[in-house]
Amino acid sequence: MKVLWWLVIVGAVVGALMLIVTSTSSAPQEAAGAAIAVALVVIPYCLTRAVEGIRSERVRNEKPFRVFNTKKCPECAESVQYEALRCHFCGFRFPESKG
Numbered sequence: 292m293k294v295l296w297w298l299v300i301v302g303a304v305v306g307a308l309m310l311i312v313t314s315t316s317s318a319p320q321e322a323a324g325a326a327i328a329v330a331l332v333v334i335p336y337c338l339t340r341a342v343e344g345i346r347s348e349r350v351r352n353e354k355p356f357r358v359f360n361t362k363k364c365p366e367c368a369e370s371v372q373y374e375a376l377r378c379h380f381c382g383f384r385f386p387e388s389k390g
Contacts, residue, residue, distance in 0.1 A: 295339040302331035 306328030313324050361370040366383035377384050 295342060298335045299332065299339055302335045306331040
């Protein structure tokens with residue numbers, strides 16, 4: 292991942308040097324040079340952010356977790372603790388889990 296961020300930094304430096312070194316007389320050439328300099332920064336940055344997003348999404352999907360360790364009672368629809376054998380609201384008895 293650090294390699295991609297270094298690519299962004301190198302692109303920014305090369306783009307800045309390109310703007311400084313290139314001396315053109317016409318406005319369209321200056322605009323084209325500026326567009327290339329911006330592209331040298333934006334494209335690697337977007338690529339890096341996309342790779343980070345894919346990686347974090349993969350990590351998020353690999354780790355299932357429960358924010359609240361609860362389950363819903365099928366009788367009264369109230370939330371009760373996941374390990375509960377009986378709903379403390381309506382008295383519904385949950386089937387015992389095996390294992």
